[in-house]
Amino acid sequence: MSDRIIEDFKRYRDFLVTIPLDKYREELKEIKWVEQDLPKEILPLASIFKYYWEERQFLDFEEWFDTFWKEINTNSPSKEVLNQFKKYYFDKDNNGWFKKGFRARMYRTWVSVLTQMDFCYLFQFLCAREGKILSLECNAALDARGVDAKVGNIGFQVAKISNRKEARSASKKKTLVTIPYAVFNIEEFEKKIKSPRVKDKKGYQNSLKAFQKYFIRLKNGFVVFGEAYLLPIIDNIEDITKVKETVDKISLELSGEEV
Known part of the structure; x- marks a missing residue:
């Protein structure tokens, strides 16, 4: 178990260094037109924690976003909520205009959660290396309550x-x-x-x-x-x-x- 924790930590750090932060910062800095509170049906937290913490699949942002967007649009309740949200705040999609803004919003959330997870991965790594048995919780439900990690x-x-x-x-x-x-x-x-x-x-x-x-x-x-x-x-x-x-x-x- 400890060997896997150590390996996962190293893999996670290797993944973080591949993110082209400057590219996204320049590309998305002016795209801030989807800033409203999002309905729970289209929140990304459950998806991010599923891939990057529970399953330890370190997808790049494009792959994760495409997967998440597909999940929303193939789930009938989520798709209905998404369409209602767009209709309420925006007159029309305008050839992907909403999706472009939503993608920029998701990127900022994605990077923020990855930062929280770095704390968690390092915590687990150090415990494994030092032979300390401590259980750390990290999930979407906690995050929604403003708790990024919980130990005891x-x-x-x-x-x-x-x-x-x-x-x-x-x-x-x-x-x-x-x-x-x-x-x-x-x-x-x-x-x-x-x-x-x-x-x-x-x-x-x-x-x-x-x-x-x-x-x-x-x-x-x-x-x-x-x-x-x-x-x-x-x-x-x-x-x-x-x-x-x-x-x-x-x-x-x-x-x-x-x-």
Whole structure:
């Protein structure tokens, strides 16, 4: 079992590095006309978790989206809801105009969920490598409730942060731990450190150092969690107070504070 977990983790990381993030970012950045709340019948979470977590089939985005679109349109209840949704919000499909917007919306959700899963895959990998027996839950039902992963009574919610100040925010829920996931503009941070106009150079230096300590930026730009982030969480998993203290310390470091 542990060998399979280790192999799945390596396969998952190999898959993440193949995603052409820059291509999709440029192609889809202006396509934001399907942003309404979606009916549950056409939500993608169940499909994403089925392929990338339950079955461990790491489809590229095009293959996954084509499969999901086909699933919606060959399931009578889902297809009916989809048509009602289009009719309510859009006068006409206009030769695939809706599908184009829906695809862009699905891509953003897809990448977001893959990020959450990286936390889960690394967690399982480290437990297997360290010989720790911990059961992690990760599924669409939990995700719909705002819980990206669950270990015992502790829930984890991966929260994307793009600047230093955001790292200081944390969940106030007793059993939910907010995991700051930094997508800092590293090049911008480096410019600020070198700029004579920026007074808080030390803060940016500390944030950059923390980013390099707790995350890995793959060659395609995808940011994944580092072992230094999850190991202390795993070591303290029996005590949620200690887990929160550990994450608070990481948050402070990412915000540029001296710890």
